[in-house]
Amino acid sequence: MEKFTQHTGVGVPLRRSNVDTDQIIPAVYLKRVTRTGFEDALFAAWRGDPAFVLNQPAYAAGSVLVAGPDFGTGSSREHAVWALKDYGFKAVLSSRFADIFRGNSGKQGLLAAVVAPEDIELLWKVLETRPGTEVTVDLVARTATCDDVVVPIQVDDYTRWRLMEGLDDIGLTLGHEDEIVDFEARREPWRPLTLPAKHLPPVEIEAARPVPVTIGSPAGTSPRP
């Protein structure tokens, strides 16, 4: 993961609350099997509206999203974070984030920082009055600066450290593998295993449509459905 200490880019005021992950990226775009290429899917339903903020030239190249409360609610889809990153966003500021979204952001190096609602309002006012104004998000100083407005941002210490160091979680955890092995030795035998598979009793299933007879198949047999 890339290290994140400070970023400066055009601020985008998104004056909406409860921007759920279905708005950030609708389910039809989740069928891809790659981790990139989701920029066209970001806010797909709203992108058709000429008045939508990202359709205004001054904001189109934005990289700091300033959103209303409860950003990222709903599904666990990390595609929401990928879509924001692929579009070019480096940071999202909101007064409240959904837990899973905030967690996913941290894993992917997208800064999701909490800013007090009245400070969000201050940022919105600057960004709406002077479209294209840049916001500097400083993880070291824990501030967001936009013209003469400087507001504190909150990020938990652990996420901040990981972002600033650009650390990969899996690597960190595998450093404690001996402790995982010890834990596994203590697990009780009643805890379930998925393998070998056990099943519910078999059932007779009637074909939904007539099974075609294959020429040459022995009498009494039919092709496997």
Next chain:
Amino acid sequence: MAGTLAEKVWDAHIVRRGADGAPDLLYIDLHLVHEVTSPQAFEGLRLAGRPVRRPDLTIATEDHNTPTLDIDRPIADTTSRTQIQTLRNNAVEFGIRLHSLGDADQGIVHVVGPQLGLTMPGLTVVCGDSHTSTHGAFGALAFGIGTSEVEHVLATQTLPLNPFKTMAITVDGDLKPGTTAKDIILAVIARIGTGGGQGYVLEYRGEAIRSLSMEARMTICNMSIEAGARAGMIAPDETTFEYLKGRPHAPEGADWDAAVEYWRTLRSDDDAVFDAEVVLDADDLEPFVTWGTNPGQGLPLSATVPVPEQITDPGDRLAAERAIEYMGLTPGMPLRDIAVDTVFIGSCTNGRIEDLRSVAQVIEGKHKAESLRVLVVPGSARVRLQAEAEGLDRIFKDFGAEWRNAGCSMCLGMNPDQLAPGERSASTSNRNFEGRQGKGGRTHLVSPLVAAATAIRGTLSSVADLGPDAAREPELAHA
């Protein structure tokens, strides 16, 4: 020290305690996988040359993308087909058990786990799906994760996590006939809001919860995420043990006895302290429906669409204005006057056998309103087979409903089961977000009983609206 249910399960899974603000490293007992949130995780393992640490604690199903018609034919949508084929390839490559389309154990991941007896009290359960909270109905700590975390669990069978706060939601009293678990949870979300549970594990308790079946408890825990909570839990009891005993993966013999002895300790101590508490009375509950575009925008069916000018909080007022416009409603109109085009019965919230039985009881011998289509999508292939063994499919077909194969279907419209722009549904699913069931689609979240009554009358209705005959069935109360 006295502890809550959630704290007890958490403490029993700490591999390594975090110091100085670092998260605890938690062991994961059961990892459920599906086709949508896993391809990039497997790709990550492949790139790093890492194996799946515990294939024997991992199980996969195909559910989000799968068609509900013609399931014996190649999937028509090529991107869906690729995603499902990718899961099949990954399952073979990494040695993971997969229940594919057409397999009798295929179905929505949150229906399949409990059905196989893999979901048990005291486990940690994760899945790359926010409705993993469903499994909390057994007294498991179960929560949704993102794809990076899916990769992390595949590689290490653990997750670094900061402890959650705890919230007790006590539901006293008894549900009235015609009201269900779905009405309880919609009322809870309307009360605390879509962000009210953020950072919390909700523990549902009280008389009304105790008297619910396991399936109804799953409906409640399922929608915990809709209140923003990571997980919902219900302490295990005799109902839980009875449901589990004899299921394919339930412990047997001495293991069963040891498990039950431990499971009985899984309850919040009398003097345990919760970070927040909410109390509701089930006696006051009516059938609940949503009018807006988030699950917290719900009201009793007898209410009217809110008038934004009367809402004092400016944020809520703006959200209500936007929702009413999107939903095509008139402020002040009775919710009962809302006519729908589609009734969807299914999903991980209400796609289990008891849900289908409760719908069948209401509609038996009747015909759907001419103006609408009715889709019945069982939560798993087993639920479908069970329903057919009971003759429920006949009741649905005679009613004029479409009887489909198992999957997530119209709950999120990743397969062809979608609403057209402007089309309106009464849906037993869990999210009424803009475009959730298809671009431009309008969703009203309802219970299976309200869905059934609505399908008969054509407008949002309760069973009581059907007249005295329909409301008399006493077993409807806990459906």
